[in-house]
Amino acid sequence: MTAVRNPHKDVLGGTLVAGFGVAVAVHSLSAFAIGTLSQMGPGFFPLALGVILILSGLAVAIKGLSAPKAGRGAARHPVEWRAWFLICLGIASFVALAKYAGMVPATFSIVFISALGDRKNNWRNAAILALAMAFVSVVVFWWALQIQLPLFRWGYA
Missing domain, CATH: 1.10.287 (Helix Hairpins)
Structure with a gap:
């Protein structure tokens, strides 16, 4: 098809x-x-x-x-409001947590919340993906590129 x-x-x-x-x-x-x-x-x-x-x-x-033209009988897919909402919420959580909690919690939150926007994902798969991406972000951004964002912090400093 x-x-x-x-x-x-x-x-x-x-x-x-x-x-x-x-x-x-x-x-x-x-x-x-x-x-x-x-x-x-x-x-x-x-x-x-x-x-x-x-x-x-x-x-x-x-x-x-x-691309081939869509005919009149082509299936239309509904807007994925859940995905839109969770991706926007993930971005907002990254901004807030990067400022007050550090890079690791911020990266975990954006990946975890955004991954839940996919209806095929469950919380366990989203958590595994978020942990893996948090690890990758530490290696790439903090260790290799030496970005000046603390890994963990408590409160506003």
Whole structure:
């Protein structure tokens, strides 16, 4: 069975993502020094992010143009309100916990809460995934990249 997609939504979404990428790239070029690969300036990361958004948006738009057209009898899927709510709640918990509890609880919370947004996940799988991602975040961000966010903290410091 082939998946039937609505190419109009893909083209529109891809164009919006690419447009946002252009805005980010132009702003980083006009407001910040870019620097070089060996000495990156404050505008280097936003420029790279803008280019990635442009390329991703164009890929989605091109894929939408080449997708088969959805017929009148195509199945429509309801909006996943549970997933939307839990992902937004996960992001909010990360922001709050990163400030007051540290990186490990914040990472655990965003992954655990967001993973529960998938109806196929249960709390045990979400907890295992959250523990694994908390460990990976410690290794990558705290140890390898030496990000200055404490692993654990109590209260506002």
